[in-house]
Amino acid sequence: MSKIQEIATAVAGGKMKIVGGLIDEALAEGIAATDILNEGLIAAMSIVGDQFKDGQIYVPEMLVAARAMKKGVEKLKPHLAGGVTATLGKFIIGTVEGDLHDIGKNLVGMMLEGSGFEVVDLGVDVPSAKIIDAIKANPDCRIVGLTALLTTTMPALKDAVSAIAEAGLKNQVKIIVGGAPITQEFADKIGADGYAENAASAASISKKLIA
Numbered sequence: 001m002s003k004i005q006e007i008a009t010a011v012a013g014g015k016m017k018i019v020g021g022l023i024d025e026a027l028a029e030g031i032a033a034t035d036i037l038n039e040g041l042i043a044a045m046s047i048v049g050d051q052f053k054d055g056q057i058y059v060p061e062m063l064v065a066a067r068a069m070k071k072g073v074e075k076l077k078p079h080l081a082g083g084v085t086a087t088l089g090k091f092i093i094g095t096v097e098g099d100l101h102d103i104g105k106n107l108v109g110m111m112l113e114g115s116g117f118e119v120v121d122l123g124v125d126v127p128s129a130k131i132i133d134a135i136k137a138n139p140d141c142r143i144v145g146l147t148a149l150l151t152t153t154m155p156a157l158k159d160a161v162s163a164i165a166e167a168g169l170k171n172q173v174k175i176i177v178g179g180a181p182i183t184q185e186f187a188d189k190i191g192a193d194g195y196a197e198n199a200a201s202a203a204s205i206s207k208k209l210i211a
């Protein structure tokens with residue numbers, strides 16, 4: 001088994017204690033941090049998602065795998081973020097109301113920080129009113145990123161985008177959306193300004209949106 005496969009297996013199996021050491025070994029072997037992230041950690045979440053869908057594992061197993069994933073991301077962070085000092089202004093990010101998934105959001109936040117944004121993270125299960133308050137409290141913020149991981153919380157994403165427009169804030173901020181069930185078509189339909197399917201493109205598209 002390759003080192004990256006070992007990492008994916010350990011994360012999918014929730015073996016939090018060994019993930020850090022395996023990542024150190026992979027980095028020492030000269031494997032790129034982005035490959036460890038994509039083919040090790042993110043791939044593990046797909047494995048876990050499939051196992052959950054097939055009824056082979058349940059929420060507790062998914063949760064321990066998520067913890068192992070977070071541990072791995074922490075370990076990789078210094079090797080991924082570019083260490084750029086913030087210059088592009090504030091980026092408000094959050095997971096919409098009813099949704100507790102934050103791994104992807106956190107990765108996006110990390111990439112944005114590495115690209116020069118100052119990230120204001122509202123966390124998970126964020127009601128639209130809280131997003132609006134945050135935009136008002138940060139008049140220098142020019143972009144908001146919202147995520148939904150469940151088909152059942154996609155309507156909450158639509159509501160959040162509509163609420164921002166109804167609050168008259170669309171001339172202050174651009175909105176970029178993402179999350180596994182979200183598509184460019186859905187983003188267009190709900191009136192978002194941008195969509196990105198992964199953390200790296202989230203950073204580059206966000207820069208274009210505010211250029």
Ligand code: B12
Pocket residue numbers: 042045046048049050052053059062063066098099100101102103104105107108144145146147148149150151152176177178179180181195196197198199200202
């Ligand atoms: C880990 C996990 C959990 C963990 C979450 C822990 C945490 N802190 O996040 C826990 C155990 C809590 C959980 C709970 C549930 N989960 Co869950 N979960 C997952 C799992 C396995 C991985 C998600 C993940 O982290 N992926 C890795 C990250 C990196 O990918 P990502 O989030 O898609 O993010 C990338 C892009 O989408 C994009 N992106 C993300 N955010 C943003 C934001 C912006 C602005 C942009 C531009 C881009 C962007 O960039 C990211 C990086 O590349 C997925 C399976 C899967 N394949 O996605 C199921 C999954 C999402 N869960 C699912 C379900 C059903 C649930 C529960 C309802 C289960 C239950 N019966 O209770 C609950 C719901 C809880 C709630 N109210 O939210 C289903 C959803 C099905 C559906 N169609 O809606 C999935 C798909 C599993 C499945 N195959 O059935 N889950």
